[in-house]
Amino acid sequence: MGAMKDAPPAPSQMFSVATGAAAPRPALAAAVAILLMLAALPAFAARNLIQDLIFLFYMLALAQCWNLLAGFSGLISVGQQAFVGLGGYMLFALTLFAGLDPLLAIPLAGLVCAAFALPTALIVFRMRGAYFAIGTWVVAEVYRLVFAQFKGLGGGTGTSLAPSITSTVFGIEWVKALFDVRTPAARDIISYWGALVLMASTLAFVHAVLRSRRGLALGAIRDQEAAAAGLGVDIYRTKLAVYVATAAMTGMIGALIYLQKARISPDAAFSVLDWTAYVIFIVVIGGIGTMEGPVIGAVIFYLLQRNLADFGAWYLILLGALAIAVMLFAPRGLWGFVAERFGVTLFPTRRRLIMGSDHGKRV
Amino acid sequence: MTGALDAVIQGILLGGLYALFAAGLSLIFGVMRLVNLAHGDLIVLAAFIILVLAGKLGLDPFMAVLVAAPILFAIGFALQHVLLNRTLGRDLLPPLLVTFGLSIIIQNGLLQLFSADSERLRSGAIETASIALGGGIAIGVVPLLTLLSAVAVIVILNLIFYRTALGRAFRATSDDLEVAQLMGIDHNRIFATAMGLAFVVIAIAALYLGLRSNFDPTIGPARLLYAFEAVIVGGLGSFWGTLAGGIVLGLAQTIGARIDPEWQILSGHLVFLIVLAIRPRGLFPRALD
Numbered sequence: 001m002g003a004m005k006d007a008p009p010a011p012s013q014m015f016s017v018a019t020g021a022a023a024p025r026p027a028l029a030a031a032v033a034i035l036l037m038l039a040a041l042p043a044f045a046a047r048n049l050i051q052d053l054i055f056l057f058y059m060l061a062l063a064q065c066w067n068l069l070a071g072f073s074g075l076i077s078v079g080q081q082a083f084v085g086l087g088g089y090m091l092f093a094l095t096l097f098a099g100l101d102p103l104l105a106i107p108l109a110g111l112v113c114a115a116f117a118l119p120t121a122l123i124v125f126r127m128r129g130a131y132f133a134i135g136t137w138v139v140a141e142v143y144r145l146v147f148a149q150f151k152g153l154g155g156g157t158g159t160s161l162a163p164s165i166t167s168t169v170f171g172i173e174w175v176k177a178l179f180d181v182r183t184p185a186a187r188d189i190i191s192y193w194g195a196l197v198l199m200a201s202t203l204a205f206v207h208a209v210l211r212s213r214r215g216l217a218l219g220a221i222r223d224q225e226a227a228a229a230g231l232g233v234d235i236y237r238t239k240l241a242v243y244v245a246t247a248a249m250t251g252m253i254g255a256l257i258y259l260q261k262a263r264i265s266p267d268a269a270f271s272v273l274d275w276t277a278y279v280i281f282i283v284v285i286g287g288i289g290t291m292e293g294p295v296i297g298a299v300i301f302y303l304l305q306r307n308l309a310d311f312g313a314w315y316l317i318l319l320g321a322l323a324i325a326v327m328l329f330a331p332r333g334l335w336g337f338v339a340e341r342f343g344v345t346l347f348p349t350r351r352r353l354i355m356g357s358d359h360g361k362r363v
Numbered sequence: 364m365t366g367a368l369d370a371v372i373q374g375i376l377l378g379g380l381y382a383l384f385a386a387g388l389s390l391i392f393g394v395m396r397l398v399n400l401a402h403g404d405l406i407v408l409a410a411f412i413i414l415v416l417a418g419k420l421g422l423d424p425f426m427a428v429l430v431a432a433p434i435l436f437a438i439g440f441a442l443q444h445v446l447l448n449r450t451l452g453r454d455l456l457p458p459l460l461v462t463f464g465l466s467i468i469i470q471n472g473l474l475q476l477f478s479a480d481s482e483r484l485r486s487g488a489i490e491t492a493s494i495a496l497g498g499g500i501a502i503g504v505v506p507l508l509t510l511l512s513a514v515a516v517i518v519i520l521n522l523i524f525y526r527t528a529l530g531r532a533f534r535a536t537s538d539d540l541e542v543a544q545l546m547g548i549d550h551n552r553i554f555a556t557a558m559g560l561a562f563v564v565i566a567i568a569a570l571y572l573g574l575r576s577n578f579d580p581t582i583g584p585a586r587l588l589y590a591f592e593a594v595i596v597g598g599l600g601s602f603w604g605t606l607a608g609g610i611v612l613g614l615a616q617t618i619g620a621r622i623d624p625e626w627q628i629l630s631g632h633l634v635f636l637i638v639l640a641i642r643p644r645g646l647f648p649r650a651l652d
């Protein structure tokens with residue numbers, strides 16, 4: 001046999017685990033620049049574009065929330081419409097009955113959703129996997145049927161926000177003066193900023209969770225629950241925390257959606273098609289289990305919705321068929337395909353093993 | 364008192380319908396651990412197939428279902444063989460999302476073909492016939508037939524599962540897929556056969572769905588939830604448990620509706636959640652999964 005290499009086998013080879021560049025400065029700067037540009041957009045953009053972007057932003061935010069549940073935590077929910085609807089109804093209740101400003105009602109609606117998510121979780125967490133999915137759907141139906149009983153909120157037919165509420169929302173006079181627009185356009189601009197803030201904070205929240213220790217625990221649970229438990233991950237509490245936090249985010253988004261729509265009914269607010277099926281489509285098409293996937297999926301969905309929604313039933317058949325095809329032939333979605341081929345990532349959340357490094361980042 | 368007794372009797376009869384919805388779901392879960400989110404829409408699809416066959420061939424629905432059953436068996440066999448077998452594996456997402464996509468395709472396909480109008484299966488005098496039990500209580504012939512059919516379906520499914528070679532193959536693939544394959548069982552074929560059988564049960568469920576009430580393309584998801592609730596309340600893995608679960612759900616809905624008609628569906632869901640909270644494995648559990 002040939003001579004051994006003279007260097008002794010390093011008994012303490014250095015290695016470390018890193019989550020990509022912690023916050024690559026150019027990327028951070030680019031993100032801030034994009035945000036500022038989007039925030040300034042109402043100065044130039046037509047009202048149509050602003051309305052379209054509100055839709056795009058809240059669908060993207062919902063998709064990130066669902067992706068955190070299903071793609072990263074193994075909690076496949078078909079019942080997130082429960083929290084969209086609850087958030088929307090809380091906005092109506094808090095503004096109509098308590099006289100709060102809608103912008104204040106949005107975070108409060110999120111808190112109420114978190115409070116409702118806890119007891120809901122105690123029941124639905126008794127089911128696992130596919131049963132959890134249908135169980136969450138049953139719960140959403142219960143929410144829908146219960147809100148249809150509240151006569152003060154319009155019962156089964158629903159109710160509208162009085163114009164006196166929507167046109168006195170905080171900051172509206174200032175927006176009117178700044179952009180020289182009428183009240184309805186100013187309302188859209190405020191909703192637009194609200195949607196932008198919610199979308200950006202959802203992205204930041206999911207990003208932060210995935211880079212934290214809890215995010216690592218989530219990945220372990222999703223990949224192999226028994227092994228994760230063996231390594232000391234408290235599965236129940238980790239999942240519960242994600243479920244409640246996602247419910248709060250989803251509820252705030254729901255509140256914003258119904259501030260923009262200014263009209264709510266149980267069938268629309270707790271619609272499985274609008275708030276779960278479309279959201280699943282976005283995540284699956286873009287790439288489940290990645291943060292980039294929902295971004296791409298939301299843009300594709302927006303383009304399809306804009307151009308094909310008039311085809312009604314045929315459009316929905318197309319969406320269903322596309323989702324099935326992607327699930328069968330490219331289960332990691334469009335982004336999975338791109339990332340595999342070019343090895344790129346926009347939101348560095350994956351852990352990589354770095355050999356021979358002695359200045360690793362935190363785990 | 365008569366009112367309460369009547370509610371109980373009608374509730375049990377309604378439970379027969381829910382047991383029929385649930386039996387197909389329970390069957391495919393039992394064999395291949397597949398939870399089919401399109402189950403409710405498939406029942407509605409089958410009802411439309413029976414409606415069309417009855418119309419075109421001039422048959423009574425009870426005859427039309429005999430023609431529909433082999434067609435549906437073939438559709439189910441092909442669906443499992445071509446599409447659903449590809450989704451089965453360790454990952455839960457593909458089967459769930461593929462069947463969810465299927466649900467949306469079926470619903471909207473039916474809307475496109477038949478519009479959103481309500482339909483009903485017509486079978487002449489039997490639809491309104493009833494048997495008087497005295498004391499002002501009468502039971503409809505169709506609801507009674509529904510319950511009897513549910514019992515018959517469950518007896519037959521149990522016979523197939525525990526007395527035939529096919530049933531042995533079902534149980535073997537369910538218990539341990541790899542060992543079953545080693546014994547020379549073609550699991551793809553077994554799964555496809557199980558789905559075909561489930562579709563025959565779906566045809567029977569669809570017959571009574573269409574005879575008992577109006578149906579339209581959008582009511583599928585609610586039927587899925589009732590079927591699912593019956594399976595969970597009864598306990599996984601037992602067909603008799605599924606019947607019991609269906610009856611519990613039927614009773615809950617009927618009694619709820621007597622208190623306030625708007626509470627019918629809600630009471631069913633609430634009883635399901637209560638059972639889940641106090642007996643998460645159902646009333647008559649058998650399987651461990």
